[in-house]
Amino acid sequence: MPPANQYIDELSLEQDxxxxxxxxxxxxxxxxLNEKLAKLPPQKILEWALVTLPGLxxxxxxxxxxxxxxxxxxxxxxxxxxxxxxxxxxxxxLIFLDTLYHFPETLQLAKRxxxxxxxxxxxxxxxxxxxxxxxxxxxxxxxxxxDEDSYDYLVKVEPSRRAYEQFNVLAIIxxxxxxxxxxxxxxxxxxxxxxxxxxxLNPLAHWDFAKVxxxxxxxxxxxxxxxxKGYRSVGDWHSTKPLNNNSSNERDGRWEGRNKxxxxxxxxxxxxxxxFVASKKKKSANVVVPSLSALSSLSN
Ligand SMILES: Nc1ncnc2c1ncn2[C@@H]1O[C@H](COP(=O)(O)OS(=O)(=O)O)[C@@H](OP(=O)(O)O)[C@H]1O
Numbered sequence: 166m167p168p169a170n171q172y173i174d175e176l177s178l179e180q181d182x183x184x185x186x187x188x189x190x191x192x193x194x195x196x197x198l199n200e201k202l203a204k205l206p207p208q209k210i211l212e213w214a215l216v217t218l219p220g221l222x223x224x225x226x227x228x229x230x231x232x233x234x235x236x237x238x239x240x241x242x243x244x245x246x247x248x249x250x251x252x253x254x255x256x257x258x259l260i261f262l263d264t265l266y267h268f269p270e271t272l273q274l275a276k277r278x279x280x281x282x283x284x285x286x287x288x289x290x291x292x293x294x295x296x297x298x299x300x301x302x303x304x305x306x307x308x309x310x311x312d313e314d315s316y317d318y319l320v321k322v323e324p325s326r327r328a329y330e331q332f333n334v335l336a337i338i339x340x341x342x343x344x345x346x347x348x349x350x351x352x353x354x355x356x357x358x359x360x361x362x363x364x365x366l367n368p369l370a371h372w373d374f375a376k377v378x379x380x381x382x383x384x385x386x387x388x389x390x391x392x393x394k395g396y397r398s399v400g401d402w403h404s405t406k407p408l409n410n411n412s413s414n415e416r417d418g419r420w421e422g423r424n425k426x427x428x429x430x431x432x433x434x435x436x437x438x439x440x441f442v443a444s445k446k447k448k449s450a451n452v453v454v455p456s457l458s459a460l461s462s463l464s465n
Pocket of ligand 1: 224225226227228229230231232260261262263264338339340341398399400426427428429430431
């Protein structure tokens with residue numbers, strides 16, 4: 166693996182690093198599928214996905230919705246094992262993007278949940294970074310404040326694409342729901358990502374927070390202890406707050422006071438990459454290269 170900056174330069178500035186594929190379903194076929202899927206409970210949607218979609222992974226930040234999905238898949242996997250009198254094996258592996266800025270509670274939950282459900286957990290960090298110190302040495306401090314687009318690209322977008330390439334992921338399950346509103350207000354159960362052809366399955370798209378929480382309680386699903394402290398949607402510690410009394414939406418605690426509702430993972434990949442590339446070019450243009458005469462005066 167080349168050094169991080171070289172890797173990012175090569176991937177992002179020079180090459181088209183993403184395998185783009187023609188969409189697996191035509192627009193009309195997708196519409197038909199979504200109409201059919203909308204009539205099914207999430208467990209049946211997941212069973213359909215398991216028999217239909219190749220290269221299927223669950224991407225999760227261990228939010229409440231993702232945990233419900235994890236529990237449902239675990240129960241499907243157990244039923245399958247019982248029918249075949251074999252040892253249960255969780256059928257869909259997890260991908261978790263460790264931004265390096267998660268709350269410790271989230272990292273502990275990732276361990277706790279993947280152990281409880283005995284599910285393979287693939288963790289991806291920003292390229293060539295094991296720790297926050299590595300990341301800040303390469304990209305500076307508080308990048309989320311100084312260059313939000315580059316931050317989103319480096320901690321979420323690039324690692325996700327690296328994961329999809331490594332495992333030949335063709336379809337992902339996400340925990341997005343319509344009731345989270347904003348850009349999610351109208352999401353379908355099955356989506357095809359523009360340009361890349363990646364399939365995104367949102368099995369709980371039609372559930373609201375109360376329904377998700379009721380499932381968690383009824384099925385004793387492990388969850389983030391921050392929820393009991395007033396948090397609802399949990400992302401990076403630097404841009405997540407508990408809800409206050411005026412909150413009308415469960416995601417109000419994310420990026421408080423800023424005109425931002427998404428971390429970039431579910432935005433147009435090519436636009437995200439273009440923004441990152443533009444910012445990188447701008448930064449390198451701003452680097453003052455000492456003139457030859459200045460250098461020679463230094464050596465005198
Ligand atoms: N870090 C990380 N790793 C893997 N997958 C992730 C990550 N962040 C977001 N997601 C996926 O996006 C779903 C919605 O997450 P959020 O509501 O937290 O929003 S955001 O994506 O951070 O903007 C989220 O749903 P959950 O499974 O409920 O966490 C995931 O499917």
